[in-house]
Amino acid sequence: MDAVVAGPMAHRRASVPRKAHRGGLLLLLLLGACSDDDDFSRAELEIIGALSPMPALEPDTTNRYADDPDAAVLGQKLFFDRRYAGPLVVGDDGSTGGLGAVGEAGRLACRDCHLGQWFIDTRSMPNQTSLGIDWYGRNASTLVNVAAYGEWFGWVGHGDNLWGKSLTPPELMMATTRTEIARFLHEQYRDEYDAVFTDWALGDDLDPANPHVDTRFPRDATPLDASSPWSSMTPEDQELVNRVFANFGKALAAYQRRLVTGETPFDRFVAGDDAAIGASARRGLELFIGKAACVECHAGPHFTDEEFHVTGVSQLGDHVFPEDREDGRLGGVRLYLGWDFTTAGPYNDDPSIDRSEGITVDESLRGAFRTKGLRNVAMTAPYMHTGHYQTLAEVVDFYDRGGEADGFQGTKDPLMVPLNLDSQEKEDLVAFLETLTGEPVDDALLEDLTDQ
Known part of the structure; x- marks a missing residue:
């Protein structure tokens, strides 16, 4: 050697x-x-x-369907299905990568922001933050190896399990509601859903032929909107919708657990x-x-400490959240503590696990983001939550200067100091990062199995 x-x-x-x-x-x-x-x-x-090898996924006992093959197939269909998305706010004008005309519904699937072999957004223009129903202020992270994270999911850790995190995009970014999705599952996937979730079969309450379905289950009902008819629903009907919605997330998570790459x-x-x-x-x-001390945060075989750090990423570029709105982990915790689908809630299949202990809204969390795993990093540009770095060389330059001086919230982590790398050392770091690309996921997992 x-x-x-x-x-x-x-x-x-x-x-x-x-x-x-x-x-x-x-x-x-x-x-x-x-x-x-x-x-x-x-x-x-x-x-x-x-740092090697990448171990097999740990069981997810919070989701008893996590490794159910039928749940994974259903999750794959739901991942590619556009029909439950609400109307577009930003359309395709030839320069945005939009998915249709403003006001059109049923045009956006999870897959539309997680494309190709590496499940990244290659559609939105400029290729920085992601355009779904509307522009979102962060870029859509790769979902390859997402199930390898242990406790916190998303840029700011707004989910403490994969199935619960999978439920935030539909209600927060896809202009739909949990009630709409519950009804959609009954209308389009009743048999497949009932075959997996035998303890919570859909029954006749959500049947479109039920003359009371629109009164009992208004399609726009969600507890996230105080003006919606959610509060007019009975507690029993609210619980039915929440349970079906939780199972929707568990099917999506079962599919995502298969998106694992091989040896590098x-x-x-x-x-x-x-x-x-x-x-x-x-x-x-x-x-x-x-010298570069990357391993201080990018540790272990998934190359992440799964902690949250303020690295000094300025809010630069089109459509990013303005600096005064991007508070990182602080906002993630606020969302987490109000979310129904955490390990502290009733839809967790393993009550012995509760990751909410000690989680509070703490000013020290302001501006922090979770350390991303680095496997396949050479294939998953753009980088940072803002997506304004397009190459690994730019990322290495960012860390070499110890992050930016301003344009972000919070106090920069003490680890963020200038590294004083020369040009050859920077090239060598990029060369190493390129060796972390694994054998890609099975092509069968890239197939749209819906019958739209």
Whole structure:
């Protein structure tokens, strides 16, 4: 193996035995099988070994349908289905990437903001923030490996489980309601829904042939809008809608749990394949765990500490939230504490798990965003919640200067300091990040299975 530029911790390579790493995983560090002309210390090898391989997904006991294949197929259909979306606010004028004319309904699916093999937004123009029903002030993150996050989901952690987080786009971004979706499921997917959610079969209450359905279940009813007819519904009917809506999210989550990529060149390198990554990438790895200190936040095999940090991303570009509206994790917690579909709520299938303990609206959260996992990062531009960095080189430059000086809320994390990287070191870091691209998800998961 080619020599690696020595960092501040570099010493002669030492062979590393079996060792238990965090999460209870037992990893065999085979890098010791490489030739002895590499400058990785035992301590560095320990750090590198903790970054690979990507383990199998942990069970999600908060969703007892998480790994039900029939639930996943139903979730795939719902992910591609446009029919439950409300009317467009911003249409297609030839320059936006819009999905139809203003006022048209049934034009937007989850898939329309999570496109291609990597489930990213390649449609909205400019390619920065995402255009659904209307412009949203952040870019749509990749959903590949989204199920690998342990506790918090979304840019600001507004969900503490994948199924509950999957329910925010329909009501907050797709101009629909939970009542509309409950009725839609009865009208379009009753048999498939009932086959999966046997304890909560849809029954006749939501049947369009029921003469009282419009009175009992107004399509525009949602507790998120005080002016809607939700408060006129009986508690029993509200509970029926909420339960069906929760199951809608659980089916979507079962599908997303299948969007997992395979082995990367970096994984093969850690397993002992000397030729899996090049010399520049190996130098970048040395920087990643050393001088550049990326691993301080991008730790573990998913390359994230799953914590929230203020990194100093300025609110730049078209359609981003203005600085005074983008409060990051602080706003995420406010949304979370008012959301019905968390582990603290009645729709959690494992009451022994409650992630709400200690979660409060705290000023220290202002402007913080969750550390993103880095697997497949080279394939998932644009970057940052604003989407205003289009290349990894721009991202490395951002971190090299210690973030921006202004244009964001909150107090910058102490870790955000200038790195003083030279041009070769920046190129090497990008080369390493490019080795984190895994074998893509199964093509079958890219198919639209709806019968529209």
